[in-house]
Amino acid sequence: MKTIKIFVKLFLPALALLLISNVGYSESKALMLKPFKNLSEQSQECAACHKKEHPSLYNQWGRSKHFGANVGCYECHAAEKTDPDAIQHEGHTIAVIVSPKDCANCHKAEVDEFTKSHHAKGGEIIGSLDNMLAEVVQGALTLNGESPAAVNGCWQCHGSEVKVLENGDLDPTTWPNTGIGRINPDGSRGACTACHQRHEFSMVQARRPEACGKCHLGPDHPQKEIYEESKHGINFYANVDRMNLDSSKWVVGEDYDEAPTCATCHMSATDTLPITHDVGDRISWTLRPAISEKIDAKALKQGKKVKSWEDRRKDMEAVCQACHSSSMVESFYMQFDSLVELYNNKFAKPGKLMMDTLKAQGLMTDIAFDEKIEWTWFYLWHHEGRRARHGAAMMAPDYVQWHGLYEVAERFYMELIPEYNEYIEKAEHNGKTKEAETLKKVLAGILESPEHQWFSGKEPAEVKAARKKAQAEFQKRYANESK
Incomplete structure (x- = not known):
């Protein structure tokens, strides 16, 4: 009898979650519509309404790990009456925005790591050269005093300062917005949903290169396109079915070895490194400004003590060495x-x-x-x-x-x-x-410097002669090959 009780207590809940994650869409939906025994009363009330009003959001949540852990709408959206963006909704005090401060109630380490990252500062673009383009050069007709070019463009990646109107509504010039460096009404920086799209918060989705492609593509920072051209990207798409993307630990070299994704190199665990939500923690150069510097150069000039570029590189090398030799x-x-x-x-x-x-x-x-x-x-x-x-x-x-x-x-x-x-x-x-x-x-x-002497015509004669000789040999070889 004791063995049967243990089986019922431990195995059946795990089996239920396994069934939910593996059954077809219609079957999982049917399972999710059953009453929730362990969900808070507030979230049960939310779920009962949202499964009718917003079935897509409801089903996305139903496939999430939050659902399996009895984390519902209210656990994430609950607010204090004193919160600047608090509203009254169906008898409850909630906030539309779930900020990193809210997520930190359960994910403190991840939020702490993110908060010190460059991503968290993404919303601080007012006054930048790029923002001058969107605000002034491209901007003209305004959306309630803001440039539509910035609202729909820059801010959707960088994040906006989300403002609250006098009536408690979120200012439509600043919301909706899931920019990575969003400045939230509660003072926190960032939007976890920039990478973990609500309401499913899928690990698989966040680990794929497309998660980063919303912002990291285009003429000035085409990381997604660059990745797709590289051997890493080619191998990922050719072998995505072997990437084990839904692994709980997802350690490169153990759970997968076909290719890295953006997350692999910049965030995910190796056999020697833990997961980090500071995406710059393994970067040794800053490639963003006109002149590249080592990643710690600016902070050192300001007298700050930060993780050195050498240590950052060692960590990135540890990722590479999960698949490649040190040499x-x-x-x-x-x-x-x-x-x-x-x-x-x-x-x-x-x-x-x-x-x-x-x-x-x-x-x-x-x-x-x-x-x-x-x-x-x-x-x-x-x-x-x-x-x-x-x-x-x-x-x-x-x-x-x-x-x-x-x-x-x-x-x-x-x-x-x-x-x-x-x-x-x-x-x-x-x-x-x-x-x-x-x-x-x-x-x-x-x-007059050596690298520009070709342009000024001041190259040494022997350098010119050597290049002309090589060119002549190539032309001869090419002519022979084409016969």
Whole structure:
């Protein structure tokens, strides 16, 4: 009898959850519509209404781990009357927004990790160069005082400051919004639903590269497209059925070995590393600004003590070594570092020097994006330069070459330098001889460096001769092969 009781107490609940996760949609729906014995009275009341009014949300919740753990609507949406976004709904005090502060009631470690991440600061874009484009250059007609370009574009990835109207409603210019760095009415930063789409909060969905693709794609940061071109992406899509994406622990090298996803490298566990919700914790370079720096450089300049770029790289190397030898990983990083340094030293630092010199000499206005050279420079580092660097970081050669450094070089030599020369000519024409000479000196210093001598025609004769010889040999070989 004791054995039977133990079987009923321990095995049957697990069997029920197993059945729910494996039966067809219509069968699982039927199971979920049965009364809840262990759910709070408040959530039972919510569920009874929402299964009729919002059956899709109800069924998504019914497939979630929250459902299996008796976490219902009220456990997540309950609010205090003093909360800035609290509303009265069907006799209960709730908040529409479930913020990281709310999630921390059960997931404190994950929220603490996220809060210190760069993602949590994503909403702090007001006043940035990118935001200037959406607010002013692209923006004109407003949505209740806000630029529709920013509301529908920037803020949906970066996050908005969600405001509450006097009547208690959420300001429609700032809500709905699941931007990663959303600034919530309760003061917390972030939106867990940016990655864990409500109301199912599926691990499988969050582990797939598409979860990151909402924001990390496009001309300036095409990580999703880069991933899909890489060997990692190719292998993931070819073998997705063997990725074991619904594993509770999902340790690379143990639960799967076909390919990594974004989550694998930046968040998930290895046999030596725990899960982290600080997505920058394993990144050693920052590839976002015009000139790349090691990830800790800015903080160290400010006197802050942070995790060093060397330690971050060691952690990322630990992820790589779940599938690759240490020598291969070290060689990859040598190649990657060399590409970043090439971009920095040949194009980014000289380009920034030219732009800074123009401004320092008073030859440009204080208005952003009102002069062509500003757009040229922005394209060079913000679009093409990022593509080259991210392509190298994620092993997508076409993004390094044709979508990256080729376009950087064309922009630098064929647009940035000619436009810079126009400022020299204009300064001379307007009698600003001193300013013109300063600009000339800066440009001459750039073009006299070895990496730019091909353009100035000052390459050593032996270098030119060697290249011409190689070109002639190639043409001969190609002609023979085509016969």
